[in-house]
Amino acid sequence: MTDTFTGWAATTKDWGPTEFPCVVGHEIVGVVTRVGDKVTNIKVGDRGGVGPVAYSCEECDACLEGHQNCCERGFVGTYNGRLPNGDKTFGGYADKWRGDGRWVFKVPDSMSSADAASFFCAGVTTYAPLKKFNVNEKSVVGVLGLGGLGHFGVLFAKALGATVIGLSHNDNKKETAKELGCDDFINTHKASDLARYRKKFTHILCTGTSSDFQWDTYFALLRVNGHFMNVAAPDWNFPELSPLQLLINQISISGTAAGSPGTMQEMINFAAERGIKPWIATYKMSDVNNAISDFREGKPRFRFVLEN
Amino acid sequence: MTDTFTGWAATTKDWGPTEFPCVVGHEIVGVVTRVGDKVTNIKVGDRGGVGPVAYSCEECDACLEGHQNCCERGFVGTYNGRLPNGDKTFGGYADKWRGDGRWVFKVPDSMSSADAASFFCAGVTTYAPLKKFNVNEKSVVGVLGLGGLGHFGVLFAKALGATVIGLSHNDNKKETAKELGCDDFINTHKASDLARYRKKFTHILCTGTSSDFQWDTYFALLRVNGHFMNVAAPDWNFPELSPLQLLINQISISGTAAGSPGTMQEMINFAAERGIKPWIATYKMSDVNNAISDFREGKPRFRFVLEN
Structure with missing residues (x-):
């Protein structure tokens, strides 16, 4: 057992x-x-x-x-x-x-x-949205949060052929991200890191985040028709959402449950x-x-x- | 001209x-x-x-x-x-x-x-999301707001074969909804109307809404994997969003632009x-x-x- x-x-x-x-x-x-x-x-x-x-x-x-x-x-x-x-x-x-x-x-x-x-x-929680929203070898996936869920997100997204970027709110997991197989790493509090991937991601898999969460930060990373896939369940709410922000780049936000x-x-x-x-x-x-x-x-x- | x-x-x-x-x-x-x-x-x-x-x-x-x-x-x-x-x-x-x-x-x-x-x-603004998110004869689509955009939403969703329910925040457009071809009508301020369609919609097309907007109201109408498609651009923000609410029914929220x-x-x-x-x-x-x-x-x- x-x-x-x-x-x-x-x-x-x-x-x-x-x-x-x-x-x-x-x-x-x-x-x-x-x-x-x-x-x-x-x-x-x-x-x-x-x-x-x-x-x-x-x-x-x-x-x-x-x-x-x-x-x-x-x-x-x-x-x-x-x-x-x-x-x-x-x-x-x-x-x-x-x-x-x-x-x-x-x-x-x-x-x-x-x-x-x-x-x-943890495995199915990250696999399910990657499959549901068609992550494949053409995808560029940001995995937000590199913990128990996020590490599965990186492994599955890589196995599906995607380019995978690890995202965390400090540099502590920068080396770990590379060991996991991430193609690159973004410290979400570094403007230069964020600028490098402006409008580059097809998907973001949010596996964990902190209450300073801002839609702007993540939407700026998404390409047109980009997909923000959430599997995290924090005890705070995502902030207000601008309808216009959703429209401009035709963003989708989704949740999945195991x-x-x-x-x-x-x-x-x-x-x-x-x-x-x-x-x-x-x-x-x-x-x-x-x-x-x-x-x-x-x-x-x-x-x-x-x-x- | x-x-x-x-x-x-x-x-x-x-x-x-x-x-x-x-x-x-x-x-x-x-x-x-x-x-x-x-x-x-x-x-x-x-x-x-x-x-x-x-x-x-x-x-x-x-x-x-x-x-x-x-x-x-x-x-x-x-x-x-x-x-x-x-x-x-x-x-x-x-x-x-x-x-x-x-x-x-x-x-x-x-x-x-x-x-x-x-x-x-107005036509393409409503047609584009209905097509992008695969509205078809199996779909049950709520069209929120029955104005210049919404009336096109009803006409296109019906032409794509869907069952279409008009939604408005009072009864003024109840008859109009039926004349447009809606299969039914919901006054979003009537609990009995809302209860009738609990977990029945595959899609909601939001073409216009008022600042008393509540995610709960609309999410309760959506089936598992339901899709809230927004084409409205009001000058206020959608309210805070519960990550857990997104997960439970695997909801998606999307914007499209013409x-x-x-x-x-x-x-x-x-x-x-x-x-x-x-x-x-x-x-x-x-x-x-x-x-x-x-x-x-x-x-x-x-x-x-x-x-x-």
């Missing part, structure tokens, strides 16, 4: 109240030991991966159209959620996990469990085919308290994985 | 200072009397149409990629603009008009000049093929002062046309 370090929300309540007892963890990989009669996508002995969603209604328009991650009745989270029968959901900081087979995905044989785990939320089951399996298969390797550090599950302590000190470059 | 009633910006300076002398008018139709050596898209005797743009550099990336309406050096407006040689541009409230042939479009024979004129700005030459010709050909007929009232050009007076009283349903 493997889980990545994703307990932050539950341990700090950033995303709302936690109903205790709670077992966190929503990027899970383990060997399948039992399946129900109707499960066809995965079998005993396979390695299965689970992301942030454990259940969707499969009856609403969103589910029926294959967008189960946006289930209109509200998806049930992998932990701290309630299934229709009233059962609580528990996450992957555990020896075993049980849930709906439709939200379990086959881990390709070529990928280690430790490498695979964090793809199931991925549907179809996108999840496609994503992990693509990652395996292209040999995409996330940057991880591994801890024993029993050493979770040290992992949390290191996490709070900002040490992950870029994901912690807990192993049983 | 025909021009529609589009002098508002220049006569009231809403869009910035006017350099007098100024001849307004940026939806122009007339018979071509002379063409330059290099003009191939239109010939003497044709009827030519002109929209809001009179010149683009044809050298920047945007122009070279066919997005001349977003020319990176700034397009030159049909009136109150300056060409690279220093000449001023003058609009269509006139007997004759002279300009770059690349921004003149052939009016299909089946369409009257009076009907054709207002397509060249259309490229390619889109202009495609649009007027499509309008002729489908027999789209705008709602216009015709005045003599010499009666322009009465037209302005009637305009200020809010009488257009929906475009005034001035004829020589």
Whole structure:
């Protein structure tokens, strides 16, 4: 059983109240030991991966159209959620996990469990918008925020053939950006860095940002028909938006939310085919308290994985 | 020579200072009397149409990629603009008009000049986003604002096969919406109207709105992956935007600016093929002062046309 370090929300309540007892963890990989009669996508002995969603209604328009991650009745989270029968959901900081087979995905044989785990939320969260908005070898993609999400954004955008520029609000990650494979780096507080890429980006993938966020800064980097794709969920709002600014360069702003089951399996298969390797550090599950302590000190470059 | 009633910006300076002398008018139709050596898209005797743009550099990336309406050096407006040689541009409230042939479009024979004129700005402004974001017979499109732009939005969206719902902030245009061909009407201040279309729209075309604008109101109407397409340019900003709201339903917000030459010709050909007929009232050009007076009283349903 493997889980990545994703307990932050539950341990700090950033995303709302936690109903205790709670077992966190929503990027899970383990060997399948039992399946129900109707499960066809995965079998005993396979390695299965689970992301942030454990259940969707499969009856609403969103589910029926294959967008189960946006289930209109509200998806049930992998932990701290309630299934229709009233059962609580528990996450992957555990020896075993049980849930709906439709939200379990086959881990390709070529990928280690430790490498695979964090793809199931951070990976799909960045893969989904890059695919949805057609990032390809002609694209120039700015990845804003080079953390747990952003590093996946860089790896996937490169694998899709794009030119990729890392963006951060200081120079601390300049070297890291290059090690990750970025073609260049922008410190968003340096006018000379910004000027170099004026109207050059086809896409910006916003994976994290600070509350001094300004639309002007990012719109100036986008080409005509440029796309600002947001996957970050800070607890502050984006500032007011000038309708005229949107018009002048025909900008689009979009949000995406993790991925549907179809996108999840496609994503992990693509990652395996292209040999995409996330940057991880591994801890024993029993050493979770040290992992949390290191996490709070900002040490992950870029994901912690807990192993049983 | 025909021009529609589009002098508002220049006569009231809403869009910035006017350099007098100024001849307004940026939806122009007339018979071509002379063409330059290099003009191939239109010939003497044709009827030519002109929209809001009179010149683009044809050298920047945007122009070279066919997005001349977003020319990176700034397009030159049909009136109150300056060409690279220093000449001023003058609009269509006139007997004759002279300009770059690349921004003149052939009016299909089946369409009257009076009907054709207002397509060249209001028409393309609504057609372009509907086409760009793939409105078709499966779409459910809310058209927000039923004025000069919005009425074209309804006509084009219906011609593209969509189900179309008119939206306005009171009931004054309820009957008009149905006469225009809307399948239904929403008063955006009536909770019961809004509830009826919760998560039903694939697209909203925002052609005009008031400063009590709330994202929540419109996002609640959009289905998963819904698209808020803005073509309005009010002098106030859209309010703050919740990143989480964008994510939950995977919303996109986009702006578009009139259309490229390619889109202009495609649009007027499509309008002729489908027999789209705008709602216009015709005045003599010499009666322009009465037209302005009637305009200020809010009488257009929906475009005034001035004829020589």
